Amino acid sequence: MREPYSDLVGRGRVHRRFYTDPAVFEEERARIFRRVWLWLGHESQVRRPGDFFTTRLAGERVIVARHTDGAIHAFHNRCTHRGAEVCPASAGNARNFVCPYHAWTYRTDGALASVPLEQGYGEDFKRRMDALRLEPVARIASYRGFIFGSHAAQGEDLPAYLGPEVRAAFDNLVDRAPEGEIELAGGRTVQRYRGNWKLQLENSIDLLHPRILHRSAIDAADRVDHGGQPPSIEWDIVKANSLTLREWDGMQIAAMQGGHCWMAGFLTKAIDENPLQKRYRRMMVERYGEERAGEILAFNRHNTIVYPNLFVNSRVAQIRVLQPVSVDCTEQHGYIFRLKGAPEEMFEASVRMVNTNNSPSSIVTSDDHEIFERIQESLRSGRYEWVDLSRGLENEDAAQGTNELPMRNQHRAWAQYMA
């Protein structure tokens, strides 16, 4: 009999097994990650026929490639012959994928094209070849150039899964490019921590913690003597955490269907008050006109969190994705987009922001990850079995700031998937 894991999510609290039980993690893989749409990459990574990249989809290794007919395909990175990895590269351009073990050769749509000494496989092999194509990912779809995949053959289509509020975050990221086009560039950061994936999901919408946990970084920023020079973007980002608790509590937040949520932006200083931004604003006005440009640039969100594992920061052209490794180990990958037609310095500033926030050397998120690891260890202690998420429970209709509604909303979605 299947255990009703949804009991682990209570009213304003969750059971500690939610974070610590390996059996729960296995069920999450099956019932959440293998069922939903997960972000795979961006169309700019496979611009030309033959372009490909490899990534993970719910922990499984997949290849995403653009075929000669222009269509994008995703399939498992596993030879249908003896199971070897077909493509070891992280990205590139290929005519075919040739398995290094016995040279079974696949086209960029996954079709098996040839095998050595074909006659040795019997008379009907030509007919069997069709079934021996690289196993396709069940579903693949793009929204505004963002490629998603799902291991589930059935389910909501991608736009419905995302919903209007999440789609608006992708729209805005793309619309911020003066040429209306973006490209993924600049590599990626990977931060690893030994804690459950949901700790990061909660933390990214937890507005009570920055001023408290990031105190040492904020204090260090406060003591910097800029010597009359304008502060660096790196400094600005660290300093942005220093809003007072009352200011954090006044921040706009939203919780949507499906566990998604967003919070308002707080990087105003870093973003709006420098000459580069003014130059960029003029380019946007030239391209879109005053009114539309104003609308696009006024879209002021920090994170839009797409359940279960994607963080979209439209305003700074970045996304982060969680790759859960095990119940107590998670990777967080940070990516940057270049806004076509925008000054190159904006892309450079995005690179520096990601270095500051999402490199393993970050003086901000390192403290978050340290805390996640301590939670993961400490939760085993004591007889008390619950973790409290009751802040603002009685005031969900007017939730803002430090109300923990968005976290409860994530966990309610979890309970529905896991029921």
Added chain:
Amino acid sequence: MSGAELWHRVQQFLFHEARLLDERRLQEWLGLYAQDAEYWVPYAWGQKSPKDHVSLYYETKSLLGMRVDRLERELSPLDSPPSRVNHYLTNVQVDDGDPLTARAHLLFVEYRREEQRWFAGRATWRLRPNGAGFLIAAKRVDLLNADQDGGHLRFALPF
């Protein structure tokens, strides 16, 4: 100055930098860096530029100062209890050109909270003569596993 003497002086300077880090004399360590210094640990193997690609560290002296200041106040959960580290330098070579360049292989061993871990890398310094000693104008450390797929657990002390 003979090549052997220069090599000796540069090597002693690099050992001194390593020792300041190992002994957590971080303000003194920072003092070895020129005002316009760059400290760079690339993310990609053979990375050409810190501008158009992410880095593990790409910091000015001011940012390094913020990092050191934070480590010295011991308010950060990241660094309590503090890490203990050893920097081992071998294969030191000096190129007496303009700028003066030193290269070494680096082994960085860190112990913290029941775990010892290590990183191997290749370090390059651009040095400026400064009185009887040197100032570091730039330091670059290429870790052998900088871009490993699974990423890295957080770093506290500089390489």
